Amino acid sequence: MSKSLKRVSKALAxxxxxxxxxxxxxxxRTAQQAADAAGCALxxxxxxxxxAGQSSGQAILFITAGGNQVDSDKASTVAGEPxxxxxxxxxxxxxxxxxxxxxxxxxxxxxRAFIDPRLLEFDEIFAAAGTPRHIFPIAPDKLLAISGAQVxxxxxxxx
Numbered sequence: 001m002s003k004s005l006k007r008v009s010k011a012l013a014x015x016x017x018x019x020x021x022x023x024x025x026x027x028x029r030t031a032q033q034a035a036d037a038a039g040c041a042l043x044x045x046x047x048x049x050x051x052a053g054q055s056s057g058q059a060i061l062f063i064t065a066g067g068n069q070v071d072s073d074k075a076s077t078v079a080g081e082p083x084x085x086x087x088x089x090x091x092x093x094x095x096x097x098x099x100x101x102x103x104x105x106x107x108x109x110x111x112r113a114f115i116d117p118r119l120l121e122f123d124e125i126f127a128a129a130g131t132p133r134h135i136f137p138i139a140p141d142k143l144l145a146i147s148g149a150q151v152x153x154x155x156x157x158x159x
Contacts, residue, residue, distance in 0.1 A: 004097055004130030007106035012136065015105075015146040021129035021136040029100040029132045031066030038126045038135060042066040046119055046127040046143060048102040050091050051075060051083040053112075059086050059094035061111050063104045063127075063147060065118035068155035075154040078114055101131045104147045113149035120144070120151065 001009075005021060012019045028034035031045040038044070045066030050059050060079050062070050076083045088099055096108035104113065104127050119125050119140045126135045127143065144151070 002131055004101060004103070004106070005134055006130075007096060007108075008103045008130040008134075008136065009106075011106035011146065012138075015142070017138070017142060017146070019136050019138060021134045024133050024135065027100075027132045028128065028135050034126060034128070034135055035066055038137075040124075040126060041122075043068070043118055044122050044125045046104060046115075046125050046140075048104050048128055050086045050095070050102060051079070052086040052090055053079060053081045054084050055081040059090050059111055061095075061104065061113040061147075061149070062154055063113060063115040063119065063143070063149055064155055065116045068116055068118060068157060070154055071156045074156075075114075078150075078152045078154045079112070097128075097130055101128050101134070103128045103130045104143060104149070106130060113147050114152040114154055115144055115147065115149035116155050117151050117153065118155070
């Protein structure tokens with residue numbers, strides 16, 4: 001088991017959740033791949049999108065429904081600072097995850113997080129579990145609680 005997957009499993013267990021990440025036969029790097037693998041609607045995939053705070057220099061996490069995109073202007077307003085693209089080094093340093101498997105939980109360092117209200121409309125959603133082939137099912141209110149995210153409007157529909 002990879003270190004990243006272990007951190008996600010540990011975070012779920014420490015939150016009192018009996019959730020075992022699922023290993024998919026195919027990669028789940030994109031929301032569509034994850035939805036296909038899980039057999040769920042695209043919007044039931046909780047994408048972890050990370051931006052770099054231009055003032056703070058910190059990574060900021062936006063947990064977004066699979067069919068939505070982060071609107072950079074709305075996200076900057078929500079974050080309270082201009083945002084830029086987070087490079088792989090910043091993402092790895094802050095979260096401990098590589099792009100394509102960034103989980104909303106189990107980060108190496110604390111991270112400010114915001115969650116798309118669209119995800120709260122479902123009974124169950126799926127999120128990355130630290131690798132490109134692992135996801136975990138979770139009730140949205142549980143993800144909200146353990147991620148420490150704030151419910152915020154920062155999205156637009158994907159084109």
